[in-house]
Amino acid sequence: MAGNTWWISDKDGKKHPEDSILLAYVRGQQLKDRLRISRHINVEQCQHCRYKYNELVQVSVTLDVLGQMPLYQDYPELSVDDTFTYVQRAANKHNPLQGYLEWVGNRQRPRKSAMRLISLPVAFGLALFLVVLVVLAAQLSGVLRMSGPLQGHTSPSQSNSTAIIPHQTTPTPDLALTATANAALTSTPTGSKPDIKVCSTHADIVQFRLVICGYHFEPGHKVSLVVVSPGYEPAMQDPVMVNKQGKFQDTLYISNCSNIPPYIFPYDVTSQKSYSTTLENISFASCPVPTATGGVAVANPGLMGRSIE
Amino acid sequence: MVTDVQGVERLRAQDAQAFRSLIERLQQPLTGYLHRLVGDREVALDLAQDTFVQVYKEIGKTSEDLSVDAWIYRIATNYGLRYLNRKHLKQFVRLGSRENFDESLAVAGPEDQTETRILVHQALGKMKPKDAAVLQLHYGNGFTYEEIGQVVGMSSEAVRKRVVRGVEKFRKVYEEKQSTCEDETYRKSIRDTQKER
Numbered sequence: 001m002a003g004n005t006w007w008i009s010d011k012d013g014k015k016h017p018e019d020s021i022l023l024a025y026v027r028g029q030q031l032k033d034r035l036r037i038s039r040h041i042n043v044e045q046c047q048h049c050r051y052k053y054n055e056l057v058q059v060s061v062t063l064d065v066l067g068q069m070p071l072y073q074d075y076p077e078l079s080v081d082d083t084f085t086y087v088q089r090a091a092n093k094h095n096p097l098q099g100y101l102e103w104v105g106n107r108q109r110p111r112k113s114a115m116r117l118i119s120l121p122v123a124f125g126l127a128l129f130l131v132v133l134v135v136l137a138a139q140l141s142g143v144l145r146m147s148g149p150l151q152g153h154t155s156p157s158q159s160n161s162t163a164i165i166p167h168q169t170t171p172t173p174d175l176a177l178t179a180t181a182n183a184a185l186t187s188t189p190t191g192s193k194p195d196i197k198v199c200s201t202h203a204d205i206v207q208f209r210l211v212i213c214g215y216h217f218e219p220g221h222k223v224s225l226v227v228v229s230p231g232y233e234p235a236m237q238d239p240v241m242v243n244k245q246g247k248f249q250d251t252l253y254i255s256n257c258s259n260i261p262p263y264i265f266p267y268d269v270t271s272q273k274s275y276s277t278t279l280e281n282i283s284f285a286s287c288p289v290p291t292a293t294g295g296v297a298v299a300n301p302g303l304m305g306r307s308i309e
Numbered sequence: 310m311v312t313d314v315q316g317v318e319r320l321r322a323q324d325a326q327a328f329r330s331l332i333e334r335l336q337q338p339l340t341g342y343l344h345r346l347v348g349d350r351e352v353a354l355d356l357a358q359d360t361f362v363q364v365y366k367e368i369g370k371t372s373e374d375l376s377v378d379a380w381i382y383r384i385a386t387n388y389g390l391r392y393l394n395r396k397h398l399k400q401f402v403r404l405g406s407r408e409n410f411d412e413s414l415a416v417a418g419p420e421d422q423t424e425t426r427i428l429v430h431q432a433l434g435k436m437k438p439k440d441a442a443v444l445q446l447h448y449g450n451g452f453t454y455e456e457i458g459q460v461v462g463m464s465s466e467a468v469r470k471r472v473v474r475g476v477e478k479f480r481k482v483y484e485e486k487q488s489t490c491e492d493e494t495y496r497k498s499i500r501d502t503q504k505e506r
Contacts, residue, residue: 023473029454059479062478073341073345078357082330
């Protein structure tokens with residue numbers, strides 16, 4: 001069935017069947033409003049519809065040559081037995097290579113292999129395109145790395161740290177280049193307990209990065225920073241690797257003051273262990289320090305990475 | 310379309326006789342359809358064989374209420390479209406024309422329609438493969454919109470819209486082809502007249 005009939009109104013408010021309905025009518029397809037369409041064209045003598053109807057009839061007559069062709073198309077080389085044998089043999093082959101070789105040996109007609117393979121120019125073009133992509137990606141990551149805080153740590157990739165900010169947010173003026181580095185580089189803690197600190201440099205702050213450094217963690221383990229915001233589910237950053245010195249580093253992108261989380265704590269993904277250390281009262285640039293009670297609004301949790309289950 | 314439940318059951322059990330009957334019934338029309346769709350006799354023969362291999366392999370995994378013909382035409386159409394897309398990509402890279410016409414199609418039908426057949430196939434060759442396939446199924450194989458919907462995996466509503474869109478595109482391309490052809494015939498007749506003088 002050709003489905004529901006749709007009628008569209010013209011400038012004068014008169015309703016006409018849409019072209020697809022007219023064609024379905026011409027082609028004798030099942031229609032709910034066949035009688036109404038017939039009356040509209042033949043009795044009401046709708047000029048627009050009659051014109052379109054004739055046009056569709058004409059093009060259908062041309063296309064109807066396709067319907068006559070099956071009567072004349074013949075493939076005498078096709079035999080049921082041959083096809084069935086071929087099908088059985090092809091379907092029962094388990095080893096693809098052996099199957100292919102046997103098939104090549106047994107086939108009666110040469111297969112147009114050139115049609116089945118991607119031609120060399122296409123392969124070359126694709127390879128070239130991939131190379132360009134790789135070079136662009138390398139350049140882009142090089143730019144990011146140059147402007148990012150290296151500090152001699154085994155740093156996770158910057159792309160792992162995208163949890164806090166909405167993607168489309170443009171930096172607000174309060175985090176502009178005039179921001180001061182309240183959370184300057186902190187020296188390595190002297191104790192031996194796992195600890196995390198804000199270690200953003202001035203360069204990080206002007207690029208809206210809140211860099212968190214971890215110390216005295218289990219070397220070789222993967223650690224995730226868990227960002228806690230009042231009123232929302234805690235969100236887990238992508239895990240980063242702890243280096244041989246027990247250090248790791250992760251970055252949160254802060255697009256405006258409301259994105260600064262009140263709490264951050266580390267979670268050892270490898271040993272599935274939480275640590276008692278928690279980072280709070282985080283100051284960043286000239287932003288007010290957020291509080292656990294929600295003194296400063298936090299980002300949309302939907303943009304905060306994965307939630308902890 | 311045939312939807313014989315017992316036949317489907319036997320096919321699903323890979324009954325050799327049932328499969329032979331299926332090949333006997335569908336081999337010619339399916340190859341003809343693929344031939345008209347891809348415009349190459351040899352390729353159509355290969356694709357038809359591939360279709361039956363796929364049917365033989367997969368029919369055991371289908372449900373009992375399978376519409377066999379629609380399913381087989383679906384497999385064949387997918388093979389045909391994949392071939393055409395690959396061919397179009399190659400021709401795009403080579404910046405070549407994709408209007409090659411298989412001469413064997415020109416003789417399939419009344420002689421006085423040969424020119425129309427060639428133009429129709431050239432016009433269909435200029436269209437998107439899926440649109441061309443829908444027109445082939447409807448005008449060439451006489452499938453209803455609902456049957457085409459089963460073949461191409463669309464609702465009959467969507468098929469109705471695709472058919473009309475395809476017909477409109479076809480009309481434009483066909484008219485362009487026709488006028489070019491008429492111009493060439495006219496120029497040829499002038500050249501012939503000049504030669505005679």
